[in-house]
Amino acid sequence: MQAGSVTAAVDPAVLVDALLDNGFGPFTGVPCSFLGPVISCLEDRHTGTYVTAANEGEAVAIAAGTRLAGRRPVVILQNSGLGNTVNPLTSLCHTLRIPVLLLVTWRGEPGRPDEPQHELMGRITPDLLSAMEIRHEPLPGEVSLPERLAVATEHMEATGLPFAFIVPKGSVAPYRDGPASPSRGTGTMLREEAIRHVMGGLGPRALVVATTGKTARELERDWDRPENLYVVGSMGCASSVALGVALGAPDRRVVVLDGDGAALMRLEAMATIGHRRPANLLHVLLDNEAYESTGAQATTSASVDFAAIASACGYASTADVADAAALQAAVASPAPGPRLIRVRISAGSSPSLGRPALAPPASAQRFRRAVTS
């Protein structure tokens, strides 16, 4: 597939209708901004047909289950999440011959400038699908969509294997009938304000690890310092990185700025943190009930009691706050760690928020020096 080979963008409603008309559904996945319009369309026009998964591997397993129940599921994912699907695609779908249709976006497509965390996966996406013996092709335009869906169906029925459409940037048009960025979250603060209150309450030597997306970008824009680590990829891994730092540097206070989508993607991290109980770790979970960085699609956090989970996992203390005063008090509290502060915020950020200026390897080196100094 050549970079820039896409002609006209597919209307997400046309894509959804074509999939449903050809017997596909339900849908499950984790958002990428390239396919955000498809999720918006599903949620707006076909309530209940999209299952919000916490990570892409889980989405493949849910899809496999629906296939076993007689459906023709579709998994929506960013290619960065293809890594999360490798095990269920190879050892579940392949082994049991359970076909699922994948719509995989193509961040980091060679020839198109993108962020550093997408570079390697962008280069290997088609090869990775091929290595998993998953037939793939570019998402077709509207005219050839019915024919290519028939080909995908035939292939999946004949082989029992998954089939993938690769979705380059700009190949799906915006969803016309919904807001570009729906309002979500129940708190009085935006993320940038919550970050300000956390950072304002920390000493100069506190080490801060920020999750991928707008959290890392806002932290760098407003509070850049060598003691900050911007985890620009590996969604969900920031709290585990912070655990490692906290275990390796027990004399330093370590703070992770996590997102609700990220925390849910790797909820297992809380079990390990609670088990090891590093007293120097503060886990701040900025909960806007949304994947705000990819277009504010809803996460499942509204029905999740993160403080109860943390307590049950063995965290020494927790707090659940929704306003600035309560957040400041929770950060200043001498309560023992590991400590979880769930901060209920509202989704929203500056439209001019930039991308990290510091190259990731330089940022990691700088952080390492700050930890060991």
Ligand SMILES: Cc1ncc(C[n+]2csc(CCOP(=O)(O)OP(=O)(O)O)c2C)c(N)n1
């Ligand atoms: C494995 C993986 N899947 C999907 C993405 C795309 N992605 C980047 S940021 C983001 C949303 C993160 O949501 P949350 O942690 O709630 O933070 P918010 O954007 O709301 O600040 C998503 C889905 C990704 N980077 N990696």
